[in-house]
Amino acid sequence: MNKRFNIDWDNELTQEQLINLILTDEDLPKLRSLTIGNWGDCWEDETCQPIIDMIVENAPRFAHLESLFIGDMESEDCEISWIKQGDYSRLYAALPNLKELIIKGASDLRLGAIHHEKLEHLEIISGGIPSNVLAELQNAQLPALKTLKLFLGVEEYGFDGSLDNVMVLELSCGTLTDSGAEALLEHKDRIAHLETLDLHHHYLTPEMQEKLKAALPIPLNLSEALEPDDYDGDIYMNAMYTE
Structure with a gap:
């Protein structure tokens, strides 16, 4: 079962209210896939870090997840190069059954020390992936990985590799x-x-x-x-x- 949570013009939620909506959703124990769309003013200073921290701090309630997509939004919500991401370094241990992780946006993205026994698909969609993120990927320990999909992007939007x-x-x-x-x-x-x-x-x-x-x-x-x-x-x- 998949469920998508999102802030839009109809609900006009705050990020705090969005987090509460996720935590109180009656389907949460049954979810296999969780998708996070617009989490607020993501083109300014509102990153997805509170969303990531919510999962980490409530790890037993999310440990069954097999798929996670953070940043599922169209350009009408936020241009991809403007999306303010977060630090995922503590997420891997919190989601031991995760098989798929999709991240959209690379601004302020930190993957940290990547170690996961079951992750099969890792995808980063961006206008430009910076070299520090590529370095973190290079050192990843993902024995079950089958697909690594990277949208490297261009220099104008963050890519600084050579x-x-x-x-x-x-x-x-x-x-x-x-x-x-x-x-x-x-x-x-x-x-x-x-x-x-x-x-x-x-x-x-x-x-x-x-x-x-x-x-x-x-x-x-x-x-x-x-x-x-x-x-x-x-x-x-x-x-x-x-x-």
Whole structure:
């Protein structure tokens, strides 16, 4: 059972009243999925921290949740880059059965030390994810994770990462074709600093392989070149790992 709680023009609740509404809802013990929409003046200084703290401070009442979405709002409520998020570092221990966590907005977002045994899907929707959040994700301990979905965004709205920090780039084990390689060549100045570009298990033509070698002054792994299968005019290519 899923339930969504939200402040809108019809109910005109305060954040405190919204929290009370959640805590007193008769369906709370039966919920498997909880969605939090607009929690107030989220484009100013009203973050979702009181919502997160409510869950942590009442952990036994939320411990059964399997899915949590905080920040489910459209641009009419608040532009995504304006959403003031919060600190999730204490949330993981409070929700031991959580399988899905979706966070919308990355302004003031803090993930902390991420450790959870059952989380399978983690998604951050934003106009720009800052590097400190990416660093926290890099150190996450999520043994059950199946899907990590990140909307990295753009510099104008918070993303401050840089390809300059990447030394080894792997685009291997997939179905890379000449059209994909052309995109690399179009931006070759962005990857000229790499120590290694690994493209093994690919569908590049011999001509394109030679073109890459001539244009990129970096070590290339072009092993395991494959040819597409042609079945009555239908072309098939397979990634290394599928079924």
